[in-house]
Amino acid sequence: MTDDTPRTSVRMTVNGEDVETTFGTHKTLLEVLREELGLTGTKHGCELGECGACAVEVDGKPILSCLLMAAECDGAKVETVEGLMDDARLHPLQEAFADLGAAQCGYCTPGFLMTAKSLLDANPKATRAEVKEALSGCLCRCTGYQQIFDAVLSAADKMGRA
Amino acid sequence: MMRAPPLRHVFATSVSEAAHLLATDPRAMILAGGTDVVPNLKRRQFAPSMLVSLKRIEALRTIRSLSGGGLSIGAGVSLSDLAVDARFAKAARALRSATAQVATPHIRNVATLGGNLCLDTRCTYYDQNLEWRQAIGYCMKAPKSTGGVALRDKEDCICWVAPQSPKCKAVSSTDSAPALIALGANVVLESKDGERTLPLRELYADDGMAFLTKRGDEILREVVLPADFERWTSTYWKLRRRDSFDFPVLGVGAALKLGSGGTITDARIALGGVLSAPILVPESATLVGKTLTDDVITAFAELAAKHAKPLDNTDLEFPWRKRVTKVFVANALKELRGDDRAAMGRLAERAVVG
Amino acid sequence: MSSTNWNRDPKNSVGKPRRRVDARARVTGQVRFADDLSLPRMLHCRLVRSHVPHAKILGIDASKALARKGVKLVLTGEHFPIAYGVLPVSHDEHPLCNDKVRFVGDPVAAVIATTEEEAIDAANDVVVHYESLTTIATPQEALATPEPRIHTYGDAGNVHKKVHFEFGDVDASFAGAAHVFDDTFFYEGNTHLPIEEHASLAIQDPEGKLCIWSSTQTPHYLHKALAKALAMDPAHIRVIATPNGGGFGGKSDPFNHEIVVAKAALMLGRPVKICLTRLEVFYCHRGRHPIEMRMRTATDKDGNVLALDLQTLLDGGSYGSYGVASTFYSGALQTVTYTIPRYRFRGCRAFTNKPPCGPKRGHGTPQPRFAQEVQLDRIAVKLGKNPADLRLQQLAQPGSLTANFMRIGTIGLGACIDKVVEGSRFRERWGKLPFGRGLGLACSSYLCGAGLAINWAELPHSGVQLRLDRSGEVTAFCGATEIGQGSDDVLANIVAEILGIPPFDVRVVTGDTGLTPVDLGSYSSRVTLMMGNAAIQASERARDLIAKSVGEKLGVPPSRLVFANKRVFDAQDPNVGMTWLEALHRAESDHGTLGTVGSYRPAAPAAKYKGGGVGPSPTYSYSAAVIETQVDPDTGWIHVEHVWVAHDIGRSLNPTLVEGQVIGSVYMGLGEALMEEQVFGRLPPRLSNALVHKIPSILEYKSLTTKDMPDVTTYLIEDPDSAGPFGAKEVGQGPLLPMMPALANSVFDAVGVRVDEIPVTPEKVIRALEAKTKRYGPGEFPTVDWPEPLKVAPPWEGGDGTAQNEKPRKSKIAKDGTRIVTP
Ligand SMILES: Cc1cc2nc3c(=O)[nH]c(=O)nc-3n(C[C@H](O)[C@H](O)[C@H](O)COP(=O)(O)OP(=O)(O)OC[C@H]3O[C@@H](n4cnc5c(N)ncnc54)[C@H](O)[C@@H]3O)c2cc1C
Ligand code: SF4
Ligand code: FES
Numbered sequence A: 001m002t003d004d005t006p007r008t009s010v011r012m013t014v015n016g017e018d019v020e021t022t023f024g025t026h027k028t029l030l031e032v033l034r035e036e037l038g039l040t041g042t043k044h045g046c047e048l049g050e051c052g053a054c055a056v057e058v059d060g061k062p063i064l065s066c067l068l069m070a071a072e073c074d075g076a077k078v079e080t081v082e083g084l085m086d087d088a089r090l091h092p093l094q095e096a097f098a099d100l101g102a103a104q105c106g107y108c109t110p111g112f113l114m115t116a117k118s119l120l121d122a123n124p125k126a127t128r129a130e131v132k133e134a135l136s137g138c139l140c141r142c143t144g145y146q147q148i149f150d151a152v153l154s155a156a157d158k159m160g161r162a
Numbered sequence B: 001m002m003r004a005p006p007l008r009h010v011f012a013t014s015v016s017e018a019a020h021l022l023a024t025d026p027r028a029m030i031l032a033g034g035t036d037v038v039p040n041l042k043r044r045q046f047a048p049s050m051l052v053s054l055k056r057i058e059a060l061r062t063i064r065s066l067s068g069g070g071l072s073i074g075a076g077v078s079l080s081d082l083a084v085d086a087r088f089a090k091a092a093r094a095l096r097s098a099t100a101q102v103a104t105p106h107i108r109n110v111a112t113l114g115g116n117l118c119l120d121t122r123c124t125y126y127d128q129n130l131e132w133r134q135a136i137g138y139c140m141k142a143p144k145s146t147g148g149v150a151l152r153d154k155e156d157c158i159c160w161v162a163p164q165s166p167k168c169k170a171v172s173s174t175d176s177a178p179a180l181i182a183l184g185a186n187v188v189l190e191s192k193d194g195e196r197t198l199p200l201r202e203l204y205a206d207d208g209m210a211f212l213t214k215r216g217d218e219i220l221r222e223v224v225l226p227a228d229f230e231r232w233t234s235t236y237w238k239l240r241r242r243d244s245f246d247f248p249v250l251g252v253g254a255a256l257k258l259g260s261g262g263t264i265t266d267a268r269i270a271l272g273g274v275l276s277a278p279i280l281v282p283e284s285a286t287l288v289g290k291t292l293t294d295d296v297i298t299a300f301a302e303l304a305a306k307h308a309k310p311l312d313n314t315d316l317e318f319p320w321r322k323r324v325t326k327v328f329v330a331n332a333l334k335e336l337r338g339d340d341r342a343a344m345g346r347l348a349e350r351a352v353v354g
Numbered sequence C: 001m002s003s004t005n006w007n008r009d010p011k012n013s014v015g016k017p018r019r020r021v022d023a024r025a026r027v028t029g030q031v032r033f034a035d036d037l038s039l040p041r042m043l044h045c046r047l048v049r050s051h052v053p054h055a056k057i058l059g060i061d062a063s064k065a066l067a068r069k070g071v072k073l074v075l076t077g078e079h080f081p082i083a084y085g086v087l088p089v090s091h092d093e094h095p096l097c098n099d100k101v102r103f104v105g106d107p108v109a110a111v112i113a114t115t116e117e118e119a120i121d122a123a124n125d126v127v128v129h130y131e132s133l134t135t136i137a138t139p140q141e142a143l144a145t146p147e148p149r150i151h152t153y154g155d156a157g158n159v160h161k162k163v164h165f166e167f168g169d170v171d172a173s174f175a176g177a178a179h180v181f182d183d184t185f186f187y188e189g190n191t192h193l194p195i196e197e198h199a200s201l202a203i204q205d206p207e208g209k210l211c212i213w214s215s216t217q218t219p220h221y222l223h224k225a226l227a228k229a230l231a232m233d234p235a236h237i238r239v240i241a242t243p244n245g246g247g248f249g250g251k252s253d254p255f256n257h258e259i260v261v262a263k264a265a266l267m268l269g270r271p272v273k274i275c276l277t278r279l280e281v282f283y284c285h286r287g288r289h290p291i292e293m294r295m296r297t298a299t300d301k302d303g304n305v306l307a308l309d310l311q312t313l314l315d316g317g318s319y320g321s322y323g324v325a326s327t328f329y330s331g332a333l334q335t336v337t338y339t340i341p342r343y344r345f346r347g348c349r350a351f352t353n354k355p356p357c358g359p360k361r362g363h364g365t366p367q368p369r370f371a372q373e374v375q376l377d378r379i380a381v382k383l384g385k386n387p388a389d390l391r392l393q394q395l396a397q398p399g400s401l402t403a404n405f406m407r408i409g410t411i412g413l414g415a416c417i418d419k420v421v422e423g424s425r426f427r428e429r430w431g432k433l434p435f436g437r438g439l440g441l442a443c444s445s446y447l448c449g450a451g452l453a454i455n456w457a458e459l460p461h462s463g464v465q466l467r468l469d470r471s472g473e474v475t476a477f478c479g480a481t482e483i484g485q486g487s488d489d490v491l492a493n494i495v496a497e498i499l500g501i502p503p504f505d506v507r508v509v510t511g512d513t514g515l516t517p518v519d520l521g522s523y524s525s526r527v528t529l530m531m532g533n534a535a536i537q538a539s540e541r542a543r544d545l546i547a548k549s550v551g552e553k554l555g556v557p558p559s560r561l562v563f564a565n566k567r568v569f570d571a572q573d574p575n576v577g578m579t580w581l582e583a584l585h586r587a588e589s590d591h592g593t594l595g596t597v598g599s600y601r602p603a604a605p606a607a608k609y610k611g612g613g614v615g616p617s618p619t620y621s622y623s624a625a626v627i628e629t630q631v632d633p634d635t636g637w638i639h640v641e642h643v644w645v646a647h648d649i650g651r652s653l654n655p656t657l658v659e660g661q662v663i664g665s666v667y668m669g670l671g672e673a674l675m676e677e678q679v680f681g682r683l684p685p686r687l688s689n690a691l692v693h694k695i696p697s698i699l700e701y702k703s704l705t706t707k708d709m710p711d712v713t714t715y716l717i718e719d720p721d722s723a724g725p726f727g728a729k730e731v732g733q734g735p736l737l738p739m740m741p742a743l744a745n746s747v748f749d750a751v752g753v754r755v756d757e758i759p760v761t762p763e764k765v766i767r768a769l770e771a772k773t774k775r776y777g778p779g780e781f782p783t784v785d786w787p788e789p790l791k792v793a794p795p796w797e798g799g800d801g802t803a804q805n806e807k808p809r810k811s812k813i814a815k816d817g818t819r820i821v822t823p
């Protein structure tokens, strides 16, 4: 990066708060979240769209922040794992992931959580097959997924009853 | 962290503005969903001066019924939207099955139809970081002279897949193209010089470098399904190792128009993932007038598989991919005949969605 | 009271399924992985890596890179004259290559700049001049090509290590056998693929000392390597292992990039960070060795094994890493599952111009385990026996010594087999399912920590220190490293169990060489057992101090006191007691500030012959699995329908975590069985000498997705072992081992063909179906010039664990306490 590296400014809403930030135009949303905004909860494992660790929610849909040029996000509504809690209260998905062992090393967890959140927001009664499908863009090397499926279904159940 | 090289970014607000930007800067490149462009940038396969974003062109994101029948699908419609659109649930099931199986749900949420059709060809010697490609001395598609950036014109440099070949053999890996070719789709291209319509299959050339026949400054604006598409029946079979993420190493799009008593009145069978272009099997027309007996199906599958020329530059071994081509073509026809896919084995069960 | 209390039933937190103590941080994105750290004035490092597989370095021109804006420093091999390595016998790595490069990806220079972008661009500007040497791509080539040597040490030419053991007269057993089975197998290499890419951040701390945060599984070994390679006083180095975003063995070696950023930080006086790209993670590797194997087995007429004769040829890649240990492990654990009266093992590791292989989950044992379990399946089929019965009739005996002097503890294997056989209805269905459907059974065993440390010092393998605060909080310090397996929870759980407080009242401080007592690291499934025993000792010492004070105050004998529910009370009258806080205050006023320590070192192994140090373990875990598959005969496609897996855990400290480890192991095992491969491509040699990783991406290195993962039924067998904390054994690696053979056996049951090669792919199934032999696999085992065997008589033939023909060995203690043994 040199002095003549093109730069871009965007305004977006991140976890409900307006932010305005300027960065090298070549940066993806992943880089802007982690490096410009200090939101390191969003992880990366390939930066090429191949692992799902960087999944966040943009305008209500789960997407890969490593494939989205940050310049494209002007006006976007971005949700990351840092915004998942309701003040000091864990989101039901977070409770369920914690209780049921769905996070081992925890590195893939933010991506899974944000993807699952989008799923349950859109489809609160998701079946196990629908959960598998929705999460099929995230890889986890630790868990073998079973406890993740259980956690999403258990959270769905709790959210449905609440 | 893998990072894109320095570049500029601009939102085009209309197709004509985008076309104008492309015409004035030959190094400008279209950015649709970016799910192909961005990884290629990070691997330094491309070095555009500027990305021209289509994101704010609302017109590209519509699907309209045409007055004379048929449907026009804007190039900017996302694959997730296509995969659930009820208008494609029956006759155009091939399109649904194809789009629903692209990459992953996250990628389909931003990936567009236009980007999918213009997807760069793929090769294990090409879809690699710059450092890796340096270690093999680069190759014809992205040679040393450009610093490893992809070219569309031939250059005197070797192809590692077929060292004798004058042509790059990178593989057409779009799922939607074989499906849409089977459905008889046309595409509308727009540039500063105006627009033109051509059959989708003519958009492609069997050359891993110059794989699109369109000019660099032409924008794919819309995909048009023919007036009679609802009288067809179709399917799309995808072969890949894992049930998510993976590019097709074979795609079979099959569409038939059936007359009374199951006689075939028209047929289009297309193959993807086994050449540098998706192709319409030229013998498709030989099915016309026949009914889908096992013998007809077997004979046709043999013919079709002859056109598949997989090489050692994708996942899974190429003789096996060729073998499965025959199985998939036959099974796709059997499915259209009404056979139960569940009885065709586990690979068949996951090859089709919807 | 005191001493181990495994037979005392735990009554507090141990054994109850529960959220792990660090779960909240993990689900809120608050765990700070190495690349999440950033400091003011931080610089970024990028390595320049070799793009040739084997070459002399003629010169490096960094002038263009140095002239770039933002570039602060370029380091090359000249800055790093001292070699290091994880095993004392193979210090063969330099942080940056000195005179030659040994694989595509070997680092030759490092660029440090103000942004990562600048470092990347400048790295591309560093020009390295090479003189190419012959590329050695396979172990067969290495055997045939003694020159040029990839390393100037090793057993011969490009052979790194050769070993040969004979336990009893194996040939005599073969001569008298009713049946002889002789098969060759190949197990392709594969890698760990943690989702977190390795990262490190080094600083010169305010005192001028070195501090490094790194995604390492072994901070203690990194500490040693830094001290050696940088010629620094280890007392001035602090290594903090950040939580690993997956390790699986891939972050167990001290790495070049760690030493490079340390040096740069010290030279520049500024924080320096590196985060590897995925391609570089493939270059770090240290994963599963590709191994070619020949296994001969002699049996009696009922299929009982009389003798086993195993040969292994390991493709080691370009450096030693843990490879000498891997070579021994490829033969060490064949004997602990079934009774093997006589055993011969010959192993050879060759150097090749590829990223170094090392320890991956199961370290060196999954490959021969695959061979053994597939061959047992053949024996069962040949003799018309059910594979479950064939195994059950010859299980190794609890408390026994094996032919190669491994001391076995409890064995839950029989119960494991019974569970999976019952769950899958194996007896009713095996051999009887319609064509295209199959069931396969396999078993395995694994270490619960290595009995001997890498550095043979007579020092504890794990230490735990407790600080008991007036607030009621207990802090447990231990060098163990959290890699996702849940070691922090194990520590909190054990301390909490013994002191009768909730695990969430225990603060754990781990993996920090500046604060925590040494633990050797998170590898070889050693942490639960070793740290756990150290934690028990420290906690019991604390409990005894408190009990003494409380007992005096209450007039109750300390041995009658119960610690539970944050109270200390009389077992005979629970109303007589006091709160945990009162008890602590009592004890502090009696004894002064409260703190205790505990440590653990395994008992000396029974194997005393040279090389017998690899394989012994305080106890072994056992697993059994049945896999059901559906195989399409026209395409060879393999679909896994279901997995039943039973694991002998000794005792499950937190069943939620144990189950997670089992399913996670199944996941990784299935990946290896079906599709994971670390393979290399060679360009036509007349055009290029390139030898490159074929598929260095997460997309093309195939790891199962949510939709490819079958449902798993898990059974935990609890048969406490006195060696383990509360009887617990390992679980992180064992359940992976039966997956590969169970899958292959299941494919045989489905379509009647043998694929004697891992991974088992549809292409290979088709080739086997089309082959006259109905088999796909390697042909003859290569000819290796084996050394004379070390002859050790098995225990039942009068052996005492020493070799009959070994020269006496001298040993001395080095400055750092390491015992160096020379033959
Ligand atoms: C991990 C991974 C897996 C994938 N798996 C699959 C798969 O299974 N099947 C598959 O088909 N694809 C796959 N892809 C590729 C890609 O995601 C899709 O093809 C996607 O549809 C591309 O669309 P996009 O809008 O993101 O295109 P972009 O990346 O924005 O563009 C792709 C190309 O098309 C050009 N372009 C885009 N729109 C237009 C237009 N309107 N007119 C002219 N040119 C245009 C761009 O300049 C660029 O050259 C995968 C990608 C990743 C990262
Ligand atoms: S097919 Fe040949 S020229 Fe084309 S990308 Fe692959 S190696 Fe290069
Ligand atoms: S970082 Fe792997 S998908 Fe984005």
Ligand code: FES
Pocket (backbone or CB within 6 Å): A102, A103, A104, A105, A106, A107, A108, A109, A139, A140, A141, A142, A143, C195, C245, C246, C484
């Ligand atoms: S919990 Fe480690 S990668 Fe998923």
